[in-house]
Amino acid sequence: MKRLIAIAMFAAALFVATSLSGFVLHGKEFERKLTPVMGWSSWNSFGRHVNYDNVKSQMDALVQLGLRDLGWTYVNIDDCFQNGRDEKTGRLRVNEEKFPGGYRAMRELVDYAHSLGLKAGIYSDGGDHACSSGGGAGTNPEGRDIGFYRHEVDDANMYLADGNYRDAYARAHPEDPGIECWGFDFIKIDWCGGGHAKLDDSEQYNKILDAIDDVERRMGKQKIVNICRWAYSGPWQFRADSWRSGPDISSRGDSWESVMVQVDIMKEVWQYTRPGSMNDPDMLVAGLKLTPEEDRSHFAMWCMFSSPLLIGQDITKIKPETLELYRNAELIALNQDPAVLSAGYLGDLVPGVEIWVKMLGSDRSMVRAVALFNRNSTAMDISFDYSIAGYEGDVKARDLFAHADLPVGRRRQTTLPPHGVDVLKLEPADKSRVIGPRFVSSCGNVSGGAEVEARRRIDWVNAFEAVRKGATLLDVRTAEEYAAGHVEGSLNVPHVRIPSDVAAVVPDTNTPIVCYCRQYKRAAQAAMMLDMLGYRRVKFVGDGYEASKSAPRVALADVTTTLVDVKGDGKGMASWASPWNKPWPSAKGKPNMGWGGKPISLAGVECGKGVGTEASTIGGGSLIQCEIPNGSTHFIALVGVDDNTPVREWPVVFKVEVDGREQAKTRPLVLGETHLFAVPLPPDAKVLKLFTIGEHPVHAAWAWAGFRTITTLAK
Ligand code: GLA
Secondary structure, eight states, X not given: OOSOOOOOHHHHHHOOHHHHBTTBOTTOOOOOOOSOOEEEESHHHHGGGOOHHHHHHHHHHHHHTTOGGGTOOEEEOOSOOXXXXXXXXXXXXXXXXXXXXXXXXXXXXXXXXXXXXXEEEEEEESSSSOTTTTTTTSOOGGGTTOSSTTOHHHHHHHHHSOHHHHHHHHHHOTTOOOOOOOOOSEEEEEOHHHHHTTOOHHHHHHHHHHHHHHHHHHHTSOOEEEEOOSSOOOGGGGGSSEEEOSSOOOTTSOOHHHHHHHHHHHHHHGGGOBTTBEEEOOOOOTTSXXXXXXXXXXXXXXXXXXOOEEEOSOGGGOOHHHHHHHTOXXXXXXXXXXXXXXXXEEEEEETTEEEEEEEOSSTTOSOEEEEEEEOSSSOEEXXXXXXXXXXXXXXXEEETTTTEEEEEESEEEEEEOTTOEEEEEEEXXXXXXXXXXXXXXXXXXXXXXXXXXXXXXXXXXXXXXXHHTTOEEEEOSOHHHHHHSOOTTOEEOOXXXXXXXXXXXXXXXXXXXXEEOSSHHHHHHHHHHHHHTTOOSEEEESOHHHHHTTOOOOTTTTOOTTTSOOOOSSSSHHHHTOSOSSBOGGGTTOTTBOGGGOBOEETTEEOOSEEEEEOBTTTTOEEEEEEOOTTOOEEEEEEEEBTTOSOTTOOBEEEEEETTEEEEEOOOBOTTOEEEEEEEOOTTOOEEEEEEEBSSOOEEEXXXXXXXXXXXXXX
């Protein structure tokens, strides 16, 4: 971390400092790394499949390919190495299938990195769950409760204190097994769990940073901290070595636009970067799916920004051209310039060609790097007058890709390929004056997505009202989640694809959008990206933090009965609850009940109203029929297997038929899965039939079922 803040309070609880003197370097100052870290991180390449062997192989590759010697030294394990937390001891568990030996494997990896002259990094969350689990995608149970929250001191010691510190402690205190210490050099601290637990970011991160400071003080070593809060969120972040300035880059590396979002954010926050504390526009995706030209621009801009450089691909499979890019010592020198100043945006030379200038050596320097960055998808002939970067006389310029000095002169003329960049290092050729430059963007404030999202959050009744008036309903969950259940008529643009895909489905940035998301991280990141792209009329709906609590796999579960007001008055529910050929006995006449008279419950959500049925084909499945009230435009129901169904694997299909024609059908749903129907009805529709079809006696329910008059829901 950047600053050493000695807080002994927490340490006292675990380590009795006096009894450890002799092997602990109390209060000793130490060398600090103030330039950005360079290395590799597991997330973009291995995601959930990170393991002992693939991490170790990256360490070997960095050495063998000569990257280590150019400064690429950090090997960081991201999310998904954990396996929850032991409830009794409160200790984090390592996933032993991926890292055989658990704690020992972690220490081995750190020791191995050090033996090769490398550094090792690890991941946690400021709150309770990891992003891969309930705090995030809600699908990885092993990532639950792995974060720092309520374990700040223990976890700071476990991750970062040296392994031999623990051994020495154990020798000094045989009565106390103490905690294991792994000795990592770097830690990334995410915020999905922090959002989920509704923690105050500054307060919680400061608490963790205090605990880490204490480890640093005792170890006499710097520990690099990256805060992954997806936005600049206040000066308190300067305590960390770097912080994520924006949402996730598309980790598959298939979205140039998602790279551009990071660049645009930098126009607002570039001035925050300083030695030892810098903006982090996320890990590199070069070498994955961008064009070679885009790879070069992406890497060059990250160097211009003095950002952390973490390779996001499997280095053992690196292509020669990517390797050459990452071996470009002149670009690396830009990134590692000791002044650690980010390039700022000067404006467009011609439309779509951006001018970025980075001061080298000091903020008053006469030596400057310029990037002429073509964001157009066509090649551009340009003539760049060096006076724009503040030079009044002749300039010595060096092309950092060609590794060649250019003729001394006053301008650069060249052709920039589509999405290509020209990076030059400039200095005055004689004693001519150097002024400026005048950056267009001063230090602005990109609101963190979470704040934007919170400010614009509405409930479902208002959301549907907005949709009725013409708003587009956007579902930003993953394609898999969308397939498992969504409002029909909503458009799916997974949050990481927003930069590349949203324009295709919502071309006009003035279109009102209602953005559905039931997960804190995605809502927050979607908010920021939509803002960056100029969509201003965006509202957010969904259960945000709440859904993550128990992570029920229920889609749009917060649709309320005010939306679908089904009354058991003989005209509503009772009439369309008959005739049916296989009702639950207890449901007959008591339409809002599931099996055995229990309330209908789908994926952990008690639905209150609806009809419970038996899906089994023994007896022909279930059929509910009713007349469609005049003027109805949509039939709406949340369907799924009732939680009282005894067997998890029994699937059931829900089908909606209008006047004898199939209108909508689910895929086979099993316990815990739901689907929300919002089926458009033809203008003169008369008879609705609802089928539940399965081979087992599944307790299937049509919850919140009813008719609506919505004019613009279906697209
Ligand atoms: C968040 C972070 C990513 C990555 C994932 C892991 O999305 O922003 O960089 O660490 O979590 O789940």
